[in-house]
Amino acid sequence: MVTVAGVPQAPLDSYTTPATTTLRFSSAPANGVGISVRYLDKEAQSGAAAAEEWANKTSGPVTGATEYSAKYYAQSIAGNAATATQQSAAAAASASASATSASQSATSATASANSATQSQSYMNQAQGYAAAAGGSSVAPQVFTGNGSATDFVLSTAASSVHKLIVTVNYVVQDSLDAYVLVNSGATLRFTSAPAASARIVVRYI
Numbered sequence: 001m002v003t004v005a006g007v008p009q010a011p012l013d014s015y016t017t018p019a020t021t022t023l024r025f026s027s028a029p030a031n032g033v034g035i036s037v038r039y040l041d042k043e044a045q046s047g048a049a050a051a052e053e054w055a056n057k058t059s060g061p062v063t064g065a066t067e068y069s070a071k072y073y074a075q076s077i078a079g080n081a082a083t084a085t086q087q088s089a090a091a092a093a094s095a096s097a098s099a100t101s102a103s104q105s106a107t108s109a110t111a112s113a114n115s116a117t118q119s120q121s122y123m124n125q126a127q128g129y130a131a132a133a134g135g136s137s138v139a140p141q142v143f144t145g146n147g148s149a150t151d152f153v154l155s156t157a158a159s160s161v162h163k164l165i166v167t168v169n170y171v172v173q174d175s176l177d178a179y180v181l182v183n184s185g186a187t188l189r190f191t192s193a194p195a196a197s198a199r200i201v202v203r204y205i
Contacts, residue, residue, distance in 0.1 A: 005033040136163070136204035143202070145194030154202065157185035165203040168194050 002009045002023065009015055015025045029035055138156045145168070158164050161175040166188065173179060179190045194200055 001036075001038045003034075003036045003038075004029050006036075138204040140204070141202045143200040145196060145198035145200060147196035148193050150190045150193045151182070152188045152190075152200065152202075154186055154188055156204065157183075158188075158204065159185055163205055164188070165205055167199075167201045167203075169198050 002011075002015055004014075009025075013026065015023055018024055023037065141155055143152045158181055161179065161181055164175065166173045166175070166179055173190075177191060179188055181187065182189050188202060
């Protein structure tokens with residue numbers, strides 16, 4: 001292809017090639033204009049080679065400077081998709097584990113509530129049986145000795161030491177000499193301070 005001042009020239013009309021190395025214009029180009037000669041067969045060969053190289057890059061393994069190939073981007077997208085799939089699976093597994101844990105917690109809470117309800121029911125029954133038998137319905141009190149305290153305040157005043165059963169570390173105390181009631185029966189006073197950490201239980205009868 002021949003151009004003069006950027007304008008394509010018509011073969012035979014504007015120029016001929018009497019020899020393989022000679023270009024002859026039918027009219028002499030003006031002084032100073034640019035003349036461009038392009039060999040189309042060479043460009044076609046170059047284009048074919050480039051196309052073949054591109055085909056090799058996109059169909060073969062991705063190596064070297066082939067980051068511009070379609071195959072590279074396809075592989076990159078596939079890798080990202082695989083990573084996203086793994087992350088999605090991990091998130092789903094985590095959500096499932098959380099749901100299972102929440103369900104187990106709810107079950108445990110329900111069981112605890114049922115147990116508390118049953119315990120209260122048993123206590124109510126015991127108090128009812130005690131009242132029916134002529135005993136007291138007042139719940140027992142538990143104290144812990146510190147080695148020096150002798151007075152322990154009762155939740156319900158007792159009318160007599162004979163209305164109480166007092167144990168210290170599971171040993172029943174003698175109501176005649178181990179303790180007395182003061183403050184109108186609202187305070188239990190030991191004649192000797194129970195030992196530190198001693199378990200003191202007061203039951204009403």
